Amino acid sequence: MGFAQLYYTSCEQGLSGYAGYQFNAATPGVDQGVLREVERFTVYEPPRSDPADRVEGHPVNLCYSPDLGGYPVVSRIVSCGPDPSGRPGNYFAHSLVGSGGPLPAELWDADFWVSSPVADPYLPVLEVGGGPLDRARTDAWVRRRPAELVARLLAAVDGAVGGERPVVLVADSATVAHWVAALAHLLPPRRARGLAFATYSASPEETFAHVVGVPPGSDLEPLRGRFTVVDPVLGTVDALPEPSSRTMVVAARSVAAGTVGAEALWRSAGRHAGGREESLADWYPVLTAADLLAHGAADVSVADLRAVRSWLSAAVEWLPAADAASLVGSVVDGGGADDHGLVDLQRVAHRTGSVATIGRLERVLVHRCLDGIATGTPVPALRPMRSEAVRTAARERITDLLSAPFVGGDDTGWTAPERAAEVLRWARACGLVPSALALERYGRGVVAPLLAAAPPDEDPAPAVAALLGAHPEIRRGTATGLADLPRPRLGALASGPTGALFTDGGGALLRELRRLGTDGRADPARLLADVAAIRAEGREAGAPGVAAHDVDAALLTEVWGPGHGPRAALGSLRVLGPGLRVAADVAGWVAGAVVAVPPADAEPSWHALAEELAGHPLRDLLPGEATRALGDRSAVGVALVAWANTLGSPSRAPERGSPPEEPGRGPGPTGAEERGPWRGGWRPAARACPADPWALLDRAHPTVAEVARRTAAAFLLDRWDPETVAPVLRECPESVFEAYRALAARRLRDDPPDVGTAARVYLVAGRPELGRARASDVEREVLLPALSGWRRRHTTQLRRRLPREEAAGFEGWAREHRVRRGLFGFREGRR
Numbered sequence: 001m002g003f004a005q006l007y008y009t010s011c012e013q014g015l016s017g018y019a020g021y022q023f024n025a026a027t028p029g030v031d032q033g034v035l036r037e038v039e040r041f042t043v044y045e046p047p048r049s050d051p052a053d054r055v056e057g058h059p060v061n062l063c064y065s066p067d068l069g070g071y072p073v074v075s076r077i078v079s080c081g082p083d084p085s086g087r088p089g090n091y092f093a094h095s096l097v098g099s100g101g102p103l104p105a106e107l108w109d110a111d112f113w114v115s116s117p118v119a120d121p122y123l124p125v126l127e128v129g130g131g132p133l134d135r136a137r138t139d140a141w142v143r144r145r146p147a148e149l150v151a152r153l154l155a156a157v158d159g160a161v162g163g164e165r166p167v168v169l170v171a172d173s174a175t176v177a178h179w180v181a182a183l184a185h186l187l188p189p190r191r192a193r194g195l196a197f198a199t200y201s202a203s204p205e206e207t208f209a210h211v212v213g214v215p216p217g218s219d220l221e222p223l224r225g226r227f228t229v230v231d232p233v234l235g236t237v238d239a240l241p242e243p244s245s246r247t248m249v250v251a252a253r254s255v256a257a258g259t260v261g262a263e264a265l266w267r268s269a270g271r272h273a274g275g276r277e278e279s280l281a282d283w284y285p286v287l288t289a290a291d292l293l294a295h296g297a298a299d300v301s302v303a304d305l306r307a308v309r310s311w312l313s314a315a316v317e318w319l320p321a322a323d324a325a326s327l328v329g330s331v332v333d334g335g336g337a338d339d340h341g342l343v344d345l346q347r348v349a350h351r352t353g354s355v356a357t358i359g360r361l362e363r364v365l366v367h368r369c370l371d372g373i374a375t376g377t378p379v380p381a382l383r384p385m386r387s388e389a390v391r392t393a394a395r396e397r398i399t400d401l402l403s404a405p406f407v408g409g410d411d412t413g414w415t416a417p418e419r420a421a422e423v424l425r426w427a428r429a430c431g432l433v434p435s436a437l438a439l440e441r442y443g444r445g446v447v448a449p450l451l452a453a454a455p456p457d458e459d460p461a462p463a464v465a466a467l468l469g470a471h472p473e474i475r476r477g478t479a480t481g482l483a484d485l486p487r488p489r490l491g492a493l494a495s496g497p498t499g500a501l502f503t504d505g506g507g508a509l510l511r512e513l514r515r516l517g518t519d520g521r522a523d524p525a526r527l528l529a530d531v532a533a534i535r536a537e538g539r540e541a542g543a544p545g546v547a548a549h550d551v552d553a554a555l556l557t558e559v560w561g562p563g564h565g566p567r568a569a570l571g572s573l574r575v576l577g578p579g580l581r582v583a584a585d586v587a588g589w590v591a592g593a594v595v596a597v598p599p600a601d602a603e604p605s606w607h608a609l610a611e612e613l614a615g616h617p618l619r620d621l622l623p624g625e626a627t628r629a630l631g632d633r634s635a636v637g638v639a640l641v642a643w644a645n646t647l648g649s650p651s652r653a654p655e656r657g658s659p660p661e662e663p664g665r666g667p668g669p670t671g672a673e674e675r676g677p678w679r680g681g682w683r684p685a686a687r688a689c690p691a692d693p694w695a696l697l698d699r700a701h702p703t704v705a706e707v708a709r710r711t712a713a714a715f716l717l718d719r720w721d722p723e724t725v726a727p728v729l730r731e732c733p734e735s736v737f738e739a740y741r742a743l744a745a746r747r748l749r750d751d752p753p754d755v756g757t758a759a760r761v762y763l764v765a766g767r768p769e770l771g772r773a774r775a776s777d778v779e780r781e782v783l784l785p786a787l788s789g790w791r792r793r794h795t796t797q798l799r800r801r802l803p804r805e806e807a808a809g810f811e812g813w814a815r816e817h818r819v820r821r822g823l824f825g826f827r828e829g830r831r
Contacts, residue, residue: 002098002125002126002127002128003096003097003098003101003125003126003127003128004026004027004029004030004096004097004098004123004125004126005025005026005027005094005095005096005097005123005124005125005126006023006025006026006027006030006035006038006093006094006095006096006097006123007023007024007025007026007092007093007094007114007117007118007123008021008022008023008024008038008039008042008092008093008095009021009022009024009080009083009090009091009092009093009117010022010083010084010085010087010090011024011083011084011117012084013117013119013121014117014121015121019084019085023035023039024117024118024121025117025118025120025121025122025123026121026122026123027097027122027123027124027125027126028122030097031069031070031071033069033070034068034069034070034071034073034097035069036069037068037069037073038068038069038073038075038093038095038097041063041065041068041073041075041208042063042075042077042093042095044061044077044078044079044091044093045089045202045203046058046059046079046089046202047059047202047215047218048202049217052088052089053081053088055078055079055080055081058078058079059172059173059199059200059213059215060076060077060078060173060174060199060200061075061076061077061078061173061198061199061200061201062074062075062076062104062105062107062108062173062177062197062198062199063075063077063196063197063198063199063207063209064104064105064195064196064197064198064209065196065208065209066193066194066195066196068097071097071098071099072097072098072099072104072193073095073096073097074095074096074104074107075093075094075095075096076093076094076095076107076113077091077092077093077094078091078092078115079091080092080115080116092114092115092116092117094113094114094115096126096128101128101129102128102129102130102131102134103131103181103184103185103192103193104184104197105131105133105177105180105181105184105197106130106131106132106133106134106181106184107128107131107132107133108131108132108133108174108177108178108181108199109132109133109174109177110128110131110132112126112128133177133178133181135185135259135260135263136260138178138181138182138185138259139185139258139259139260139261141178141182142178142182142186142255142258142259143258145232145235146235147252147255147256148237149232149235149236149237150182150186150255151248151251151252151254151255152237152240152243152248152251153167153179153183153230153232153237153240154183154186154187154251154254154255154280155240155241155243155247155248155251155280156228156230156240156241156243157183157187157195157210157211158187158191158247158251158279158280159241159243159247159279160210160211160228161187161191161194161195161210161279162278162279164241165226165227165228165241166204166209166210166211166212166226166227166228167210167211167212167227167228167230168204168211168212168213168214168220168223168227168228168229168230169211169212169213169214169230169231169232170213170214170215170216170218170220170229170230170231170232170233171213171215171216171231171232171233172213172215172216173199173200173213173215174199175213175232175233176199176200176211176213177199177213179211179232180195180197180199180211182259183195183211185259185262185263186251186254186255186259186262187254187280188266188269188270188277188280188283189266189270190278191278191279191280195210195211196208196209196210196211197209197210197211197212198211198212198213199213200213200214200215201213201214204223204227205222205223205226212227216231216233228240228241244281246280246281246284246307247279247280247281247284249284250280250281250283250284250287251280253265253287254266254280265287268290268294269283269286269287269290271290272286272289272290272293272315272319272323273286274314274315274317274318275318284307285307285308285310285311285315286311288300288304288305288307288308289308289311289312289315289323289327292308292326292327292330293323293326293327296330297330297333297334300330300334302334302335302336304336305330305331305334305335305336305337306336306337306341308327308330308331308336309331309336309337309341309344309345310341310344312324312327312328312331312344312345312348313344313347313348316347316348316351316352317351321351321352321353321354322352322354324348324351324352325349325352325354325356325357328345328348328349328352328357328361329357329360331345332345332360332361332364339365339368339369339372339379339380340380342361342364342365342368343365343380343381343382343383345361346361346362346365346382346383347383349361349362350383350386355387358386358387359387359389359390362385362386362387362390363387363390363393365382366385366390366393366394366397366430369382369426370394370397370398370401370423370426373401373419373422373423373426374401374419376419379426381426381429382426382429382430383429383430384429384430384431385430385431385432391430391431391432394427394430394432395427395432395433395434395435398423398424398427398432398434398435398438399434399435399438401415401423402415402420402423402434402438402439402441402442403438403441403442414442414445414446415442415446416463417446417447417450417461417463417464417467418463420442420446420463420467421463421466421467424467424470424471428470436473439471439473439474439477440473440474440476440477440480441477442474442477443467443468443471443473443474443475443476443477443478443479443480443481444477444478444480444481445477445481447464447467447468447474447477447478447481448477448478448479448480448481448482449481450464451464451478451482451498452481452482452485454498456498457497458497459497460497460498460501465501468501469501475501521559521561524559524560524568524571525571525572525574525575527559528551528555528556528559528571528572528575529575531555531559532550532551532555532575532580533550535547535549535550536550536579536580536581539581548581548583549581549582549583550580550581550582551572551575551576551580551581551582551583551586552582552583552585552586553583553585553586553588553589556568556572556586556589557589560572564589564592564593565593565596565598565599565602565605566593566594566598566602566605566606566608566609567602567605568593569589569590569592569593569594569609570605570608570609570612572586572589572590573590573609573612573613573616573618574612576616576618582618584621586618587618587621587622587623588623590609590613590618590622590626591622591623591625591626593606593609594606594609594610594613594622594626594629594630594703595625595626595629595701595703596703597702597703597706597707598703598707600710603707603710603711606707610630610633613630614630625701628701629701629703629704632699632700632701632704632705633701633704633707635696635700636693636696636697636700636704636705636708639693639696640693640708640711640712642693643692643693643712644715647719647724647728648724693708693712694732694733694736697709697733697735697736698733705735709735709736709739710739710743712732712736712739712740713736713739713740713742713743714743716728716729716740717740717743717744717747717757717760717761718757718760719760720760720763722760722763722764722766722767723767723769725760725764725767726764726767726768726769726770727769727770729764729770729774730769730770730771730774737774737777741777741778741781741782744757744761744778744782745781745782745785745786748761748782748783748786748787749786752794753786753790753794755794755797755798755801756801758783758786758787758798758801759798759801759802761778761782761783762783762798762802762806762810762813763802763806764778765778765779765782765783766806766809784817787814795814798810799811
């Protein structure tokens, strides 16, 4: 692995050109910001208790930071006596800049470290294959320490990396280096790379590291409030903070494996990780899951299984389906989930697609939930069940519960309506349809006698009303039971609150509620038309409880959901035909979609909505803001079309065998009639208009202005004539230029990226007419971020899209920016 090198000391000859503290030599290409950070990070002061002239006794500081100016840096600093002018306290810092390679702490006492200045200021890249403190050496060393001390210290260091108090180790720098290397080997790999340390510091308060070494005999009292101070030689754990149980379990596992075995431990766990695990506690469920998959649940506690159950809710998204299904089975069998936990596992089981796992879990859920309802215990709502065998068994159990008394049933032996309503609500949530015969029998045997015995002007009990409103079979059975009442009594019930539940075959209101409650919203416009028709029919029949209007804003929100957009408003407008009674608040509901900025993929619907409103009776009822937006849209459309016409037809794309453009992004010169901004919804107009639409956008409604900017940006982005596009982009407002950059960046981030757009943007950025500032913006914000992450085949495709004379220039441009981005900034070998 190659690292850039830096030598820093007080010397007469160096990179600064004068005597004094400076970089004596460096690998070319290291960023100046990195140099400044390394200079600050590597300041050295010998122990105050040691004579300044006895440099051979001064401790060595091997220190590491994962981020100095954006790069990991490991440094070795040694005391080297007086400087060339005779001043005492000089030191020499040898730093390596770069990522990868061995862990930094492994490099203690490596033979490549340099301790004196050199004459040649240019240092080569240093290839580092490994370090002396490898896992074999630290494994033997750490196993001689008490396991509890190692585990507690590992937990404290893990906490320090996570933002808790840094750890101060009271020991000589060699011992500190061994501890740091051992702890890094025991940590998960990414956590170990994030561990900043210094094996020696005279001023820990000024050292930005997670672990800092101080020599024995140092004054520790000022440190105890800000640091966890530990003397690992004494081996006591009293000063260490008490870790969480999860952290301690994982730390103990890693310590038991040893620094050699920990590598395999983390590699095995990593196969089941999601990539966002940081602390040891984060790895607790991952390690447990790995154990379950490898060895089963023999030695796994209920607490472990509960942790896996919580983790599975997210882990199912990345685990192989078979592994997720196996873990669900282990958690269920081991009792690691209560009722609510089982509901979470139901979603996990559904995601696995395992028929056996789904059936096994849903069988347990049905048994627990129905037993709970029968005893009056609250139960969680479930997802619709997918196991047909379980669904059949559950329907049979529900039929039994409705046909026989529960605990708490009434004097007749039937199930009380409150409990029956709970059973049926649960069944609906699970996607179960109970027996129609059992429901009719319940209406006739339970609900009808309750209504018949109640005063005619009394509202039915909430549970009774819920049953009648949700289940037509219960309504039919209840109507059959009430038909046996004497005529006067039945008339009194029909004219009161009970009658509202049965008018017009169950009542228009109940029909509406059922239509809304059982519809899956696959066709909201059809649902809206059906409910409007039900209301009209109910009003004509004089049914009680019918809404005053066929369509109102509340109904629209119920049908389309909150946060509606132009598609919902357009679909609703097409339902509002002649003869419907429309509430005044509908205009405001539609106006909300007109004045809100639509998502990019909804712009066609926004334009279609505006066109639909042009001839719709609702247009005259719109609020002033929406009316203004529609008017501004017409004026801006005319201006954009006129502006597009002034630019003329673009030239064709370069030949060189480039494939046709994607639909909607094509380079082909089909003329302004097909390439203008009206492709998104604006149409050509006959009347004249100024060629520059930008001043009009400043006065237009913000939504209209934003859509227009996007349209203009797309129009410019699709053209293959950079000599036309570049001056337009130079002169256009910053908001239009920003829309151009945003759309270009989004296309270049696509998978696969839009190489045609990349070619056009590159050609425009290279035109002098664009101006240096805006060309730099395009290069910095669009081209460089996107192209630096492209695979080589995409870069090759881009080059082939360019004219021959530009393709060679592109190669030079790419090489220039590889160098400019630094020694480690461009992924050359990625394919």
